[in-house]
Amino acid sequence: MKKLLSLFLAFGLLLTGCSSKTSVDNTKKIGVIQLMDHTSLNLIYDSFLDQIKELGYSEDQITFLNANGDMTNVETCVNQLASDQVDVAVAITTPVAMSAVKLTASMPVIFSAVTDPVSAGLVSDMNAPTTMTGTSDAIAVDQIIELAMRFVPEAKKVGYIYNPGEANSVANLNKLEEIAQEQDFTVETASVSSSADLQTATTVLAQKVDFIFVANDNTVAEGMPIVAQEAKKLNKLVFTGADSMVMDGGFATVGIDYASLGQETANMVDKVLNGTAINDIPVKVFDTDLYIYVNSTYAAELNVAIPDDILANEKYVAID
Numbered sequence: 001m002k003k004l005l006s007l008f009l010a011f012g013l014l015l016t017g018c019s020s021k022t023s024v025d026n027t028k029k030i031g032v033i034q035l036m037d038h039t040s041l042n043l044i045y046d047s048f049l050d051q052i053k054e055l056g057y058s059e060d061q062i063t064f065l066n067a068n069g070d071m072t073n074v075e076t077c078v079n080q081l082a083s084d085q086v087d088v089a090v091a092i093t094t095p096v097a098m099s100a101v102k103l104t105a106s107m108p109v110i111f112s113a114v115t116d117p118v119s120a121g122l123v124s125d126m127n128a129p130t131t132m133t134g135t136s137d138a139i140a141v142d143q144i145i146e147l148a149m150r151f152v153p154e155a156k157k158v159g160y161i162y163n164p165g166e167a168n169s170v171a172n173l174n175k176l177e178e179i180a181q182e183q184d185f186t187v188e189t190a191s192v193s194s195s196a197d198l199q200t201a202t203t204v205l206a207q208k209v210d211f212i213f214v215a216n217d218n219t220v221a222e223g224m225p226i227v228a229q230e231a232k233k234l235n236k237l238v239f240t241g242a243d244s245m246v247m248d249g250g251f252a253t254v255g256i257d258y259a260s261l262g263q264e265t266a267n268m269v270d271k272v273l274n275g276t277a278i279n280d281i282p283v284k285v286f287d288t289d290l291y292i293y294v295n296s297t298y299a300a301e302l303n304v305a306i307p308d309d310i311l312a313n314e315k316y317v318a319i320d
Helices: 002-022 039-054 071-084 094-105 141-151 167-183 195-206 218-222 224-233 243-247 259-273 296-301
Strands: 030-034 062-066 088-092 109-112 132-136 157-162 186-191 211-214 238-240 252-255 291-295 316-319
Touching: 030 039, 030 071, 030 094, 039 062, 039 088, 039 218, 039 243, 039 259, 062 071, 071 094, 088 094, 088 259, 094 109, 094 132, 094 167, 109 259, 132 259, 141 167, 141 211, 141 238, 141 252, 157 167, 157 195, 157 218, 167 186, 186 195, 195 211, 195 218, 195 224, 211 224, 218 224, 218 243, 224 238, 224 296, 243 252, 243 291, 243 316, 291 296, 296 316
Parallel strands: 030 062, 030 088, 088 109, 109 132, 157 186, 157 211, 211 238, 238 252, 291 316
Antiparallel strands: 252 291
16 A cells, blocks of 8 residues: 555656646746855855756756856846846845846846845845845854854854945844843954955954854855964854855854755746746745754864764754
């Protein structure tokens, strides 16, 4: 009986898969703008591409544009998608999504990896978007700081490196300062305008604080290995807002698997191309099912012991 049921289920899944792919309109055009190259964003786009192809679309249907971290290039990319008259635009990161707002007059826009869509002015209601929707990588700042205090329990001053030009980074700084008031520690900030500023900013900041926290700031993420390298010289831990930033040298975080953002973004694009209205697709916030990522190499270099309960946690992921 179990074998028969399994056969029916397998056959049903097969039919579902075939139905999905044969319903795809291969004349539809998808435009994607990515802010820059760094591990988090590359993970998002790679998983988006894998999922969109799994849904039956062709890579030939996608126009992929990389702004290389230049906001002037972002505007050029936005204008190109408008000129190309793509059927749906995908904006990866908050700065790109904010620039892509003007596209909503002529096409649906799906954003990905936007920390706070409301503060960024992209939506007024996460459950009932009007002109654009997408996926949010809202950071569990409270849980990351809680994790940090497990490793640096006597911390009284926390360092925060960010680009003030990124709305997502400002939103996370506000969250950090609220937590600081509640938990009686102070926040020391270091602002950067490009990844070239990171070495000096990290060195100066690390001498003043007990540990460093960097959120999902794209400028910082681009130069994450530099931040980690300079912090380790001064025996300081760097807690991050993304698993990919731990992969790039950070010490630890509590967060999502960024590949899931890309997959869900692709699913939303598929819905739109199949006739679902933007206002029928709520913003997807990835704030549950979080993992604990720890860079075991970083821990070994600074002789930091990882608590047994973290090691035993089923959500613990060691990154070498």
